Amino acid sequence: MHFDELPSQLVAAKPILEKINQAGYEAYFVGGCVRDMILGQELHDVDIASSAYPEEIKQIFDKTVDTGIQHGTVMVLDHGEGYEITTFRTESTYTDFRRPDSVTFVRSLEEDLKRRDFTINAFALDADGQVIDLFNGLGDLEKKQIRAVGDAKERFTEDALRMMRALRFASKLDFTIEEKTLEALEALAPNLEKIAVERIQVEFEKMLMGQAAGQALLTMVEVDLLPYLPGQAEFVTNEHLLYLASHLQNRQPQSLAQVWTLYLATIVRPAVDLQKELRSWKLSREIMATVGRLAPAIQKADSLTIWDVYQINDLAETLLAVLKILSFSPTLLRHIEELFFNLPIRSAKDLAVNGGQLIKAGLATPGPLLGKQLSAIELAVVEGRLENEQEAIFDFVKEQ
Ligand SMILES: Nc1ccn([C@@H]2O[C@H](COP(=O)(O)OP(=O)(O)OP(=O)(O)O)[C@@H](O)[C@H]2O)c(=O)n1
Numbered sequence: 180m181h182f183d184e185l186p187s188q189l190v191a192a193k194p195i196l197e198k199i200n201q202a203g204y205e206a207y208f209v210g211g212c213v214r215d216m217i218l219g220q221e222l223h224d225v226d227i228a229s230s231a232y233p234e235e236i237k238q239i240f241d242k243t244v245d246t247g248i249q250h251g252t253v254m255v256l257d258h259g260e261g262y263e264i265t266t267f268r269t270e271s272t273y274t275d276f277r278r279p280d281s282v283t284f285v286r287s288l289e290e291d292l293k294r295r296d297f298t299i300n301a302f303a304l305d306a307d308g309q310v311i312d313l314f315n316g317l318g319d320l321e322k323k324q325i326r327a328v329g330d331a332k333e334r335f336t337e338d339a340l341r342m343m344r345a346l347r348f349a350s351k352l353d354f355t356i357e358e359k360t361l362e363a364l365e366a367l368a369p370n371l372e373k374i375a376v377e378r379i380q381v382e383f384e385k386m387l388m389g390q391a392a393g394q395a396l397l398t399m400v401e402v403d404l405l406p407y408l409p410g411q412a413e414f415v416t417n418e419h420l421l422y423l424a425s426h427l428q429n430r431q432p433q434s435l436a437q438v439w440t441l442y443l444a445t446i447v448r449p450a451v452d453l454q455k456e457l458r459s460w461k462l463s464r465e466i467m468a469t470v471g472r473l474a475p476a477i478q479k480a481d482s483l484t485i486w487d488v489y490q491i492n493d494l495a496e497t498l499l500a501v502l503k504i505l506s507f508s509p510t511l512l513r514h515i516e517e518l519f520f521n522l523p524i525r526s527a528k529d530l531a532v533n534g535g536q537l538i539k540a541g542l543a544t545p546g547p548l549l550g551k552q553l554s555a556i557e558l559a560v561v562e563g564r565l566e567n568e569q570e571a572i573f574d575f576v577k578e579q
């Protein structure tokens with residue numbers, strides 16, 4: 180396969196390949212950028228692999244930064260862009276299922292591509308636009324399948340995160356996972372326990388946002404992955420994954436807040452500890468707060484009051500998006516939307532009267548009682564029993 184025209188990011192980086200070639204070494208675009216170009220998708224990062232050793236790359240270019248020199252990566256700065264160039268390498272034994280004990284630089288492209296995860300991630304593209312496809316990745320793109328390069332068990336033993344990546348790419352591209360690769364996934368799933376939660380989290384999020392997220396969840400159930408993921412076994416069950424899978428067929432979450440609200444706030448079990456689950460996934464404070472606030476609202480979506488809606492009004496979009504994925508009726512969604520839309524105030528700051536004004540008017544004194552008075556005003560205004568207007572509020576306080 181040959182490309183006469185390259186995407187703009189690769190056109191911009193092509194002089195780098197040419198300069199390395201002129202110095203007598205090989206250089207190729209590799210990894211996700213080649214896969215995404217062939218698929219006609221947007222590229223996000225441009226990775227370059229070369230037969231030149233890091234020291235040799237540094238001699239070829241004026242401006243370089245040692246971003247990961249022990250792994251063979253040097254960053255070349257060119258027209259305000261930074262390009263990571265990684266020396267062809269093989270990785271020797273993996274004792275911890277995550278990082279190679281050492282990397283060995285090699286001069287052969289094939290040796291480098293052989294240690295990559297999937298055939299569709301193991302293309303190389305040269306400066307002339309020629310695709311090098313040593314493992315029939317093009318055939319797998321055609322078949323729409325994720326297949327490990329060489330022996331799947333070896334690839335997953337080298338880096339257990341690759342099992343999550345398999346699910347992520349299957350979901351993102353709506354591909355199936357090839358049989359041997361799936362068998363290896365099932366056999367080696369326990370190794371995922373050794374992977375840092377943060378890395379699993381990122382792949383899991385991307386998986387749930389992919390177009391075939393429902394199918395990916397079914398696959399997770401099929402290979403029994405759940406016990407090896409972060410989180411509490413007693414909290415999320417395979418039944419829960421199946422429930423989510425059935426709702427993710429047509430619509431997927433569009434943000435991280437939606438992902439985690441969908442995944443965790445939908446579990447209707449009074450005894451479980453949501454905070455514990457959130458912590459075991461090491462989610463950001465912001466996501467934890469969002470899920471914590473939306474969980475009760477999701478569970479009583481059929482009977483939300485205006486006060487409930489007022490308390491989550493900055494999360495309205497997330498709530499509605501998640502309820503939509505969960506197939507709540509359009510009538511109910513419209514009703515909740517209207518509640519949001521018709522809120523008399525958005526926050527306590529919108530009240531026509533503040534504490535200082537109540538004190539000045541002789542209707543309150545500083546202290547805990549003042550807080551209670553303001554809360555009563557806020558509730559009455561939100562519930563539409565009290566007009567948000569100074570005189571009305573003063574009268575309301577006098578009557579209390
Ligand atoms: N666990 C991993 C991670 C990466 N790679 C290889 O390194 C390339 C770049 O990795 P990365 O940027 O993490 O993934 P991409 O495939 O580029 O996907 P994305 O679109 O998310 O960047 C991959 O294509 C693959 O060849 C691998 O073999 N095993």
Ligand SMILES: [Mg+2]
Binds near residue numbers: 210211212224
């Ligand atoms: Mg990438």
